[in-house]
Amino acid sequence: MELRNQLESPLFTHFISDYTQPVGPDLLGRTEDFFRWQESRRETGLWPFSRSLVAAPEAECGVRNETGVARQGLNFGSQDYLSLSTHPEVIATAHRAIEQYGLHSAGSAMLGGNTTPSLMLEKALAEHLQMPHVALFSSGWGAGFGTIAGLVRADDHVVMDALSHQCLQQGAMAATQNVTRVPHLNNRAMRRKLQEIRAKDTRNGVLVVTEGLFSMDSDVPRLEELQAICHEYGATLLVDVAHDLGSLGPRGTGVLGAQGMLGKVDLVVGAFSKTFASNGGFLATRSPAVRQFVRTMGGPHIFSNALLPTQAAVVLEALRIVRSEEGEALRQKARANILALRGAFAERGIKCMGEPSNVVPVPVGDAKVARLASKLVFERGVFANLVEYPAVRVRESRFRMQVMSSHTEEQARHAAEVVHAAIEEARSLVNPQARPSRAARHEERLQAEV
Ligand SMILES: Cc1ncc(COP(=O)(O)O)c(C=O)c1O
Structure with a gap:
C-alpha cells in the first residue's frame, strides 16, 4: 500500500x-506490540534508527539500515x-597503546582497572578544565548518571533544565523523588524554584543540573548567572559539557571557557x-573529597570496568590536538x-535552531512530514538523524x-539542498x-529561469 494512504x-x-508502559503479567510477551509497530516502520523505510556505518565515520561513508539496505553518501x-x-x-x-598495555582494562577503576594512560588523562583533563580533581568513567552516560546518583540522597532535591540529557534525568530519578524540571534555559524560573525549595527545606542538598550545549537545540545557558543563583540558595551546580568540550571555546575549553567560567x-x-x-x-571537581566520594558511591565507576588503556591514550592524544594550533584550525574548519x-538552509527559508555549533537542528515540525523526509533523505544519500517525540516535543520533529x-562547505550546501x-x-x-513554502516557490522560479 502506498505510504500516502497510511x-x-x-x-x-x-x-x-x-x-513504553506495556501491561500484563508476561514480561516478555508484552514487548510484541512495540516490535510489530517498529517492524512496520522498518519494512517501509520509516525507521531511521540503529543504522550502522560500514567504515570510519568520515564525511562520506557507507551506511546500512536495520533491514540491511546500504547507501553510500x-x-x-x-x-x-x-x-x-x-x-x-x-x-x-592507539596502536602503540595496544602494544604496550594490551586491549583490556581488566578491572573496575577501584580494582586495578586504572592504567598509566588513565592517570595521565586525569591530570591533563584537570589542567584543561582548571578543576584539580578528575574521576574517569567508561561512558559519558556513566559519568552523568553516576555523579548524580553518587551525591544525591532521597531527601535531597534535584532541579534540572527540562531538556537535560537522559543520563542526568535517570541519575536524578534513581537518587530521589524530589526531582523538578524548570523551563529550558530559564534562570528566573530556576531562581523561583530554588527559593521555593529553600523556604521549606534548609536541611537537605539541592543539585541544579544543566548542559554546556544542549544537543537537540544547540543552545547554551548563562552559566555565570546560574552559578550565582545556585550559591545564593545554597545549591550546587552541575554542568554536562559532553557536546561542547573540545569542539567550542578557546583552546577547546567549550562553553565554560567561552563564558569565562573555567574552574568556577x-x-x-x-x-x-x-x-x-x-x-x-x-x-x-575542585574537591578531592567529592572525587573520592563519587568514585566509591557512584555505581558506574566502582561496579563497571574502567576505560580501556587504549581509550585513555586516545583521549589524551585527542586532548593534546584539541589544545594545539591544529585543534584551533580544525574548529575553524568545522565552523565554516x-x-x-x-x-544554505536560511537561503531556502529554514531557520536552523540555536547557535552555531557542530549540532545543527533543522526544524521540520510535523512528525509525519519528518518521517517521510527522513526516508527520502536516506535514499538520496544524506545521513542525518531524525529526532522525534519523546526526545523532543510532539510537534517539534x-x-x-x-x-x-572533515566536511567541505560544498558538502554542507549539497546536504542542505537534499534535506530541504x-x-x-x-x-x-x-x-x-x-501552498508550497516561500522557499519552494523561490526554487521553482529559479529553475524556471534556468
Ligand atoms: C549531554 C550528554 N551527556 C551524556 C551523554 C552520554 O555520553 P556517551 O554516549 O558518551 O555515553 C550524551 C550523549 O549523547 C549527551 O548528549
Whole structure:
C-alpha cells in the first residue's frame, strides 16, 4: 500500500512513547506490540534508527539500515566533531597503546582497572578544565548518571533544565523523588524554584543540573548567572559539557571557557564520545573529597570496568590536538562548514535552531512530514538523524545534523539542498493542498529561469 494512504495509521501516528508502559503479567510477551509497530516502520523505510556505518565515520561513508539496505553518501550523523577518530596521530597512539598495555582494562577503576594512560588523562583533563580533581568513567552516560546518583540522597532535591540529557534525568530519578524540571534555559524560573525549595527545606542538598550545549537545540545557558543563583540558595551546580568540550571555546575549553567560567562551576561532567575519538566520560571537581566520594558511591565507576588503556591514550592524544594550533584550525574548519550548512538552509527559508555549533537542528515540525523526509533523505544519500517525540516535543520533529571538520562547505550546501527538497516533497505528500513554502516557490522560479 502506498505510504500516502497510511498517513492515519500507527505507522505515522504512533510514537515510541505509546509503547513504553506495556501491561500484563508476561514480561516478555508484552514487548510484541512495540516490535510489530517498529517492524512496520522498518519494512517501509520509516525507521531511521540503529543504522550502522560500514567504515570510519568520515564525511562520506557507507551506511546500512536495520533491514540491511546500504547507501553510500554524505555523513551528517556522526559525532566525531573534529574528525579525530581518523587522525593519523590518534590512530598511531592507539596502536602503540595496544602494544604496550594490551586491549583490556581488566578491572573496575577501584580494582586495578586504572592504567598509566588513565592517570595521565586525569591530570591533563584537570589542567584543561582548571578543576584539580578528575574521576574517569567508561561512558559519558556513566559519568552523568553516576555523579548524580553518587551525591544525591532521597531527601535531597534535584532541579534540572527540562531538556537535560537522559543520563542526568535517570541519575536524578534513581537518587530521589524530589526531582523538578524548570523551563529550558530559564534562570528566573530556576531562581523561583530554588527559593521555593529553600523556604521549606534548609536541611537537605539541592543539585541544579544543566548542559554546556544542549544537543537537540544547540543552545547554551548563562552559566555565570546560574552559578550565582545556585550559591545564593545554597545549591550546587552541575554542568554536562559532553557536546561542547573540545569542539567550542578557546583552546577547546567549550562553553565554560567561552563564558569565562573555567574552574568556577561546582561540578563538570562530560563525555569523550563527541570530540575525543573514544567512548568514556569524566567528573571534574575542585574537591578531592567529592572525587573520592563519587568514585566509591557512584555505581558506574566502582561496579563497571574502567576505560580501556587504549581509550585513555586516545583521549589524551585527542586532548593534546584539541589544545594545539591544529585543534584551533580544525574548529575553524568545522565552523565554516557549520555556517555554510546553516546559511544554505536560511537561503531556502529554514531557520536552523540555536547557535552555531557542530549540532545543527533543522526544524521540520510535523512528525509525519519528518518521517517521510527522513526516508527520502536516506535514499538520496544524506545521513542525518531524525529526532522525534519523546526526545523532543510532539510537534517539534527535526533533523539533527552533525557537522565535522572533515566536511567541505560544498558538502554542507549539497546536504542542505537534499534535506530541504525532501522536507518539501514530504510536506506535499502529507498535505497535497498546502501552498508550497516561500522557499519552494523561490526554487521553482529559479529553475524556471534556468
Ligand atoms: C549531554 C550528554 N551527556 C551524556 C551523554 C552520554 O555520553 P556517551 O554516549 O558518551 O555515553 C550524551 C550523549 O549523547 C549527551 O548528549
